[in-house]
Amino acid sequence: MGGVIRLRIDFGYDGGAFYGWAKQPALRTVQGEFEAALAKILRLPADDPRLRLTVAGRTDTGVHALHQVCHLDVDDAAIAACVGHMDVEPVEALRRRLTRVLPSDIALHRVSVAPEGFDARFSALERTYVYRVCDAGTLRDPRMRGFVLRVDDALDVDAMNEAAAMTIGLHDFGSFATPNPGGTTIREVKYAHWDRVPVRPLVAAGPDAVSDAVAHYVTPTAESGLLCFTIVADAFARNMVRSLVGACLRVGTGRRDVAWFRGKMAEPKREGESGPCPPQGLTLEHVAYPPDDRLAARAEAIRAVRTL
């Protein structure tokens, strides 16, 4: 007892009403809201440095996360104090209190004691982002407008995939990232592809399964027909996914060709035309970690590279 416990917290958020992850004075941010909720539960002042969360993927203003991960080191006495009158384990008690205190646009998925050597940021092996687009010819679902970009043009998906394929591998993404003085914009993209979401019935046994003379309407899934860009990388430079999506859309609409994109990859230089597209289409879908026995080694290796 009397020690410090590292908690792993898995959660998601609708980024629409946040100025991104990172805490900023006087602006509503995910980190700010999360640390305020923890301060309340752990009875610490809101600006206590012990509340500082370390996150896997620092998302920008308006970007969403379905599976975000962070860690926090907490005195075990503070966790134990969460139990109160509940008949549950301390970490579960903290989870329940946190669920109640967090705003409705943050969803808490899980709170667990982190395995030895776990660091939410530096242990991560890869991040998966998806960018959703509703292009010409796809039904506009007004309920989805907060996480789908609407584009009026018809898009050339094959050309977009020619561009996307060039990003795979270890490259300097300097054309597609906010300059990072003293740091690198070299990243390893493991997968990058545009796909059309198939139009599928929402439920397996829909009304058409009824042995009825009338063929009722079959409700499709809400994402039916959307165009989705899935990208997996070890990590992403600032604004990288949205800048790559913006460039792919330029190619898809024919405003630029694939050779232009190739040039951007060959000569990593930021300029206006390769800037980021709107944030609402983007969601951090997943962060992958190595098996428990390799967490510490991974964190060591990454920390060495990033602080070069």
Add this chain to the structure above:
Amino acid sequence: MGGVIRLRIDFGYDGGAFYGWAKQPALRTVQGEFEAALAKILRLPADDPRLRLTVAGRTDTGVHALHQVCHLDVDDAAIAACVGHMDVEPVEALRRRLTRVLPSDIALHRVSVAPEGFDARFSALERTYVYRVCDAGTLRDPRMRGFVLRVDDALDVDAMNEAAAMTIGLHDFGSFATPNPGGTTIREVKYAHWDRVPVRPLVAAGPDAVSDAVAHYVTPTAESGLLCFTIVADAFARNMVRSLVGACLRVGTGRRDVAWFRGKMAEPKREGESGPCPPQGLTLEHVAYPPDDRLAARAEAIRAVRTL
């Protein structure tokens, strides 16, 4: 020329920021916004009775529609005036202008000249509604909270389907509807079923299709794992779907049993416990019409029944 043209307008909306469909003074409603947009385009005063839209399904505050239908009778001269400098047909010109003027939470799908005898309300054969629930054990997607009801309990879906099955056929839904003095609460339910949305990959060829040693994360569809109630009927009494869903949820959580639901069906009497559940989970997904040559006959028949 100089005649009146009936337009059929297909559209959808996110009901979250509307006080329902029906126009009300000083409140933001779908009808109010729609008629204001039409007034602007057709250069008529906002309260001109010629702008009055007839809708297929009058949704309540907070209820969404993916495929709503309304009709409007317009002087063909007013439609022709929409063309202006555009090189398109008058109805297409009106559609383009309307798309630009409507707020972002209303999506215009289509504007067409209605076939002879078409009445958006009275010609309709059946309406399909879906109510979406995120219950215990299903991942909470914060992006979807505007159109999914969150329930903390684990639900007995079999019991809920036992109840749902009792609604099929011609019944008096007086237990599940806001009283309608001088009208009937008898409706014909054609389909009613609770289904778990299967967990499926968002795109067919996801990262796992790559011949790569690493198995990347496969993004599921956003509705994966939700519990959905699909109900199809000729028409619905006021608050009927949400009241039925509320009653099914009482059965699903075990607070009430199937026999209680059977009693509600047998004795059509409104009381507190069979009131509506929250609106955000509900979407009008579809309105079906008969073939063009039977539109007028259908409207005649329905008008006769409803005004009995």
